[in-house]
Amino acid sequence: MKTFVLITLTAAALSAYSEENEISKRIIALEEAALERWMNGDVYGYLELYADDVTYFDPMLEKRLDGLKELTKLYEPWQGKAKASSYEMIAPEVQADKNTAVLTFNLISSVGDIIYKWNCTEVYRKEKGGKWKIVHSHWSCTKPELK
Amino acid sequence: MKTFVLITLTAAALSAYSEENEISKRIIALEEAALERWMNGDVYGYLELYADDVTYFDPMLEKRLDGLKELTKLYEPWQGKAKASSYEMIAPEVQADKNTAVLTFNLISSVGDIIYKWNCTEVYRKEKGGKWKIVHSHWSCTKPELK
Numbered sequence: 001m002k003t004f005v006l007i008t009l010t011a012a013a014l015s016a017y018s019e020e021n022e023i024s025k026r027i028i029a030l031e032e033a034a035l036e037r038w039m040n041g042d043v044y045g046y047l048e049l050y051a052d053d054v055t056y057f058d059p060m061l062e063k064r065l066d067g068l069k070e071l072t073k074l075y076e077p078w079q080g081k082a083k084a085s086s087y088e089m090i091a092p093e094v095q096a097d098k099n100t101a102v103l104t105f106n107l108i109s110s111v112g113d114i115i116y117k118w119n120c121t122e123v124y125r126k127e128k129g130g131k132w133k134i135v136h137s138h139w140s141c142t143k144p145e146l147k
Numbered sequence: 148m149k150t151f152v153l154i155t156l157t158a159a160a161l162s163a164y165s166e167e168n169e170i171s172k173r174i175i176a177l178e179e180a181a182l183e184r185w186m187n188g189d190v191y192g193y194l195e196l197y198a199d200d201v202t203y204f205d206p207m208l209e210k211r212l213d214g215l216k217e218l219t220k221l222y223e224p225w226q227g228k229a230k231a232s233s234y235e236m237i238a239p240e241v242q243a244d245k246n247t248a249v250l251t252f253n254l255i256s257s258v259g260d261i262i263y264k265w266n267c268t269e270v271y272r273k274e275k276g277g278k279w280k281i282v283h284s285h286w287s288c289t290k291p292e293l294k
Binding site for chain 2: 138
């Protein structure tokens with residue numbers, strides 16, 4: 001009986017691990033695809049990923065921005081403009097629950113000789129149809145040199 | 148029949164709304180309590196809230212910090228030191244699922260004449276015993292004036 005319980009528990013743990021692993025791979029792939037488009041001047045990769053009720057921070061804003069409509073207004077003027085020479089996503093980590101996945105990573109990007117270092121948080125939520133959408137995004141400068 | 152379905156759906160929607168509202172109040176109260184302790188020099192309010200697998204960004208770090216052990220090493224030297232003259236949590240917003248709640252807010256704090264402006268993301272997860280813990284925290288400067 002004990003062996004049976006142990007095997008059942010181990011199988012359940014392995015299944016949970018495998019599910020988390022699957023979610024993790026999927027989320028990183030979604031982010032990489034949106035990032036690749038962004039770094040080539042296409043803002044719609046991210047805009048298509050954001051949920052209607054997305055909340056958003058970046059270092060250029062005075063305060064949190066709320067909702068896809070506002071974020072679209074912020075992003076669309078950048079279409080075709082925000083092109084990077086190179087970029088690298090560093091140590092992506094996903095903390096996943098069944099319907100929520102928190103992706104965090106550091107990012108180094110360069111435009112010509114200028115190097116940008118970022119901290120990034122993306123909270124993904126599994127929507128009713130099964131699609132994952134970003135409900136919260138927080139971009140900030142890594143160790144900014146302040147005036 | 149239609150009326151019955153409508154009443155049932157409305158009751159379910161109200162119940163979901165009420166649950167989300169309850170979670171929202173609880174999460175904001177947890178954060179306010181930890182913040183109050185932090186602003187009075189007590190780092191253990193937050194340390195007691197962080198989960199073992201917490202991931203963390205702040206503007207003083209070179210990269211993401213992983214795990215409560217590392218975060219404890221970072222915070223403990225600040226015990227009794229980080230005292231604010233005043234602070235205000237601005238527009239806290241909670242995006243809640245059953246077991247995950249994303250709290251975001253802006254914060255203005257002052258130490259003497261110096262004013263600090265922050266963007267903050269806290270991702271809370273409901274643990275097995277029913278306690279809410281922070282699994283991810285991201286603090287950054289609001290619109291930093293870079294060198």
